[in-house]
Amino acid sequence: MDNESTYSGYSYKSSHSRSSRKHRERRDRHRSKNHDITNRGEKSVIIQAPGQQLLDTESTRGDDRDDNWGETTTVVTGTSVDSISNEDLTRISKDLEDSSPLECRRYISPALGAILGLLSLLTPLAFLALPQLLWRDTLDPCGTPCEGLYISLAFKLLILLISTWALFLRPPRATLPRFFVFRCLLLALVFLFVASYWLFYGVRVLEPRETDYRGIVGYAASLVDALLFIQYLALVLLEVRHLQPAFCLKVVRSTDGVSRFYNVGQLSIQRAAVWLLDQYYSDFPVYNPALLNLPKSILTKKMSAFKIYNLEEENGTNNSTGQSRAMIAAAARRRDNSHNEYYYEEAEVERRVRKRKARLVVAVEEAFTHIKRHQDEEMATSSPKHPRELMDPREAAQAIFAPMARAMQKYLRATRQQSYHSMESIINHLQFCITHNMTPKAFLERYLTAGPTVQYLDSSRGRQWTLVSEEPVTSSLRQGQVFCLRRLDFSLVVTVTPLPFLRLGEEFIDPKSHKFVLKLQSETSV
Amino acid sequence: MSFVPGQPVIAVVERIEIKKLRHGDNLILGFSIGGGIDQDPGQNPFSEDKTDKGIYVTRISQGGPADEAGLKMGDKIMQVNGWDMTVVTHDEARKKLTKKKEDVVRLLVTRKTLEEAVKHSKGKYPRP
Numbered sequence: 202m203d204n205e206s207t208y209s210g211y212s213y214k215s216s217h218s219r220s221s222r223k224h225r226e227r228r229d230r231h232r233s234k235n236h237d238i239t240n241r242g243e244k245s246v247i248i249q250a251p252g253q254q255l256l257d258t259e260s261t262r263g264d265d266r267d268d269n270w271g272e273t274t275t276v277v278t279g280t281s282v283d284s285i286s287n288e289d290l291t292r293i294s295k296d297l298e299d300s301s302p303l304e305c306r307r308y309i310s311p312a313l314g315a316i317l318g319l320l321s322l323l324t325p326l327a328f329l330a331l332p333q334l335l336w337r338d339t340l341d342p343c344g345t346p347c348e349g350l351y352i353s354l355a356f357k358l359l360i361l362l363i364s365t366w367a368l369f370l371r372p373p374r375a376t377l378p379r380f381f382v383f384r385c386l387l388l389a390l391v392f393l394f395v396a397s398y399w400l401f402y403g404v405r406v407l408e409p410r411e412t413d414y415r416g417i418v419g420y421a422a423s424l425v426d427a428l429l430f431i432q433y434l435a436l437v438l439l440e441v442r443h444l445q446p447a448f449c450l451k452v453v454r455s456t457d458g459v460s461r462f463y464n465v466g467q468l469s470i471q472r473a474a475v476w477l478l479d480q481y482y483s484d485f486p487v488y489n490p491a492l493l494n495l496p497k498s499i500l501t502k503k504m505s506a507f508k509i510y511n512l513e514e515e516n517g518t519n520n521s522t523g524q525s526r527a528m529i530a531a532a533a534r535r536r537d538n539s540h541n542e543y544y545y546e547e548a549e550v551e552r553r554v555r556k557r558k559a560r561l562v563v564a565v566e567e568a569f570t571h572i573k574r575h576q577d578e579e580m581a582t583s584s585p586k587h588p589r590e591l592m593d594p595r596e597a598a599q600a601i602f603a604p605m606a607r608a609m610q611k612y613l614r615a616t617r618q619q620s621y622h623s624m625e626s627i628i629n630h631l632q633f634c635i636t637h638n639m640t641p642k643a644f645l646e647r648y649l650t651a652g653p654t655v656q657y658l659d660s661s662r663g664r665q666w667t668l669v670s671e672e673p674v675t676s677s678l679r680q681g682q683v684f685c686l687r688r689l690d691f692s693l694v695v696t697v698t699p700l701p702f703l704r705l706g707e708e709f710i711d712p713k714s715h716k717f718v719l720k721l722q723s724e725t726s727v
Numbered sequence: 728m729s730f731v732p733g734q735p736v737i738a739v740v741e742r743i744e745i746k747k748l749r750h751g752d753n754l755i756l757g758f759s760i761g762g763g764i765d766q767d768p769g770q771n772p773f774s775e776d777k778t779d780k781g782i783y784v785t786r787i788s789q790g791g792p793a794d795e796a797g798l799k800m801g802d803k804i805m806q807v808n809g810w811d812m813t814v815v816t817h818d819e820a821r822k823k824l825t826k827k828k829e830d831v832v833r834l835l836v837t838r839k840t841l842e843e844a845v846k847h848s849k850g851k852y853p854r855p
Binding site: 718722723724725726727 | 755756767771788817
C-alpha cells in the first residue's frame with residue numbers, strides 16, 4: 202500500500218554514523234532532511250543531523266510510546282566501517298558553508314560606519330572644548346548668544362544621536378556581494394565633510410589661536426546642521442526612495458514551480474535580492490524534494506521497448522545520432538498510456554491522503570476531549586470526593602499524544618512531511634497549543650498545510666545564497682532583467698517587469714442623476 | 728399613430744368581435760397582448776412611435792377565435808367592450824379581456840394598413 206515496496210530495488214549506499222550516538226534510518230526513500238540538502242546524483246539516503254529523531258512506523262510497529270523509537274531501525278551495511286561516504290563529506294562541507302556565525306566580514310561595514318559616526322558626533326564637542334582648554338585666557342567673553350547656541354547645539358546633538366541609533370545601529374541582516382553603493386557614498390560624504398571641517402578648523406582656528414569664541418561656537422553649530430542634513434540624505438537614499446513601487450518581480454522556484462509576484466521600488470539588484478529573500482522565507486511553502494517527481498514506475502516504461510539493429514555494412518560509419526533519433530521517433534509514435542497511469546496514481550494518492558487526514562482529525566479531536574483546563578474554583582467542590590491529579594502542560598501533552606501518535610505518523614508519511622516533524626517537535630507543539638487553549642483544528646494547522654520555510658528554520662545559522670546575474674549586481678533594476686538566486690539544490694528565477702504607468706481620469710456623477718425605468722415587457726395570453 | 732398629449736386621439740379603427748372559446752375551465756381568446764403604461768415602450772416591435780404605451784397584439788394562435796375573427800399580429804387595441812385600452816396598465820388590459828362573465832369581446836383595433844387604405848380611398852388624411 203505504501204510506496205516503499207516499489208523502491209526496494211534501489212541500491213542504498215550507507216554509512217556508519219559519524220558520531221556513534223544514533224543509528225541511521227534506512228528504509229525511507231525520502232531523500233531530504235531538514236529542508237534543503239539532497240544528493241541527486243547519488244542514489245542514497247541522506248541522513249539526519251544529530252539531535253533529531255524520526256518518525257517511523259515500519260520499525261516501531263506496536264509500541265508508539267517508545268521514546269527511542271528512532272533507534273529501533275535496522276542498519277544495512279554497504280561500505281566498510283572506516284570510510285566516510287560521499288554524503289557525509291558533502292554534508293560536512295555544507296554545514297561549514299551554511300553557517301556563518303562569527304565571520305569578521307559581516308561586521309566590517311557597520312564597524313566602519315560606527316567609527317565614523319562617533320567621530321562626527323564628537324567633533325563639534327571637540328571644536329568647542331579645544332579653545333577652552335588651550336587658550337582660555339585670551340578668548341573673548343561670550344555671554345547670552347553663546348549660551349543660546351550651546352542649547353541649540355546640545356539638542357541637535359541629542360536628536361542626531363537618537364536618530365542615528367534608531368536608523369543605523371541595527372544588526373545587519375545580509376552581506377551583499379558588492380559594495381552597497383549608497384551606503385558607501387554616504388560614508389564617504391560624511392568622512393569628507395568632517396575632514397574638511399577639521400582642516401579648516403586646524404588652519405584657521407588652532408593655528409592663529411582665534412579669539413572670537415562666538416564664531417567658533419557658530420562654526421560647530423553649522424557642522425551639526427550639516428550632519429543633520431547628511432542624515433536626512435541618508436534617510437531618503439537608504440530608506441525612503443525605494444518605498445514607492447516601480448517594478449513587479451516574478452519569482453519562480455525552479456524545482457517545483459511555486460511562483461509569487463512582488464512589487465518593489467527603485468533598488469539595485471542586490472538589494473532587491475535581499476528583500477526578496479526575506480519575502481521568500483515567509484511566503485513560499487517549504488521546499489520538499491520528496492514531492493517532486495513523477496513516480497519512476499511511470500517514467501521508466503517509456504524507454505525500455507526498442508532495440509536498434511544496424512543492417513548496413515560493418516565498415517560504415519556508426520551512425521549513433523541516427524540511431525537515437527530513430528529510437529526517439531519510434532518511442533513517440535508508440536501509443537503512450539503513461540498519462541493514464543499518472544492520472545490514476547494521482548487519484549489514488551489523493552484518496553489515501555484524504556483518508557489518513559480524516560483519521561488524524563478524528564483522533565486529534567478525540568484526544569483533546571481527554572483534557573480540560575483546571576479551574577481553581579472547582580477545587581473546593583471536588584476535593585473531598587476524589588482529588589484529580591494536576592498536570593503541567595508538558596505532562597498533559599504527553600498524556601494525550603499517545604492515542605493520536607499513530608494516526609499522525611501515517612498522515613505525515615502519506616504527505617511526505619515526516620522529515621520535518623519529529624516526535625519531540627510534535628509534543629512541543631501540542632504542549633504549546635494546550636497552554637494557549639487552542640482547538641484541535643488550530644493544533645493541526647501546522648501539519649495539514651505545508652508552511653513557509655521560516656517555520657522550519659533554526660535561526661542560529663545563516664543562509665548562503667548565490668546571486669547569478671548577467672549584469673553587475675549594483676546596477677538598478679530595469680525592465681526585462683532576469684537574475685537567479687541559487688541555493689545548492691534549487692534556485693529562484695526572478696524576472697523584472699515595470700509597473701504600468703497609470704493614467705487616472707475623473708468623472709463626476711451627480712447624485713440626482715440616478716434614475717431608473719422599468720424594463721418589463723410582459724406578454725400575456727388571453 | 729402618434730398622439731399629442733392633451734388632444735384627442737384620432738385613428739382609423741376596425742371593429743372586431745371575438746367569441747370566447749371554452750377550453751377546459753377557461754374561456755380563451757387565442758391571442759397574446761403586450762404593452763401598457765407600466766411597461767417599457769421601447770421594446771415594442773410593432774409600434775411606430777416608440778413612446779406609445781398602448782396595448783398591442785403580439786401573437787395570434789393559429790385557428791383560434793381571434794384568428795378567425797380577423798385579428799392580426801401588431802394590431803393596437805383601442806377599446807375592449809367600451810373600455811379604453813390606450814392608457815391602461817398591462818394587468819388592467821388583461822382583466823378587461825378575460826372577464827369570466829362575458830362570452831364575447833368587441834374590440835376596436837387599429838393598424839397602419841387601415842390608415843393607408845383610407846388615405847388611398849379618400850386621397851387625403853382623415854380630418855375631424
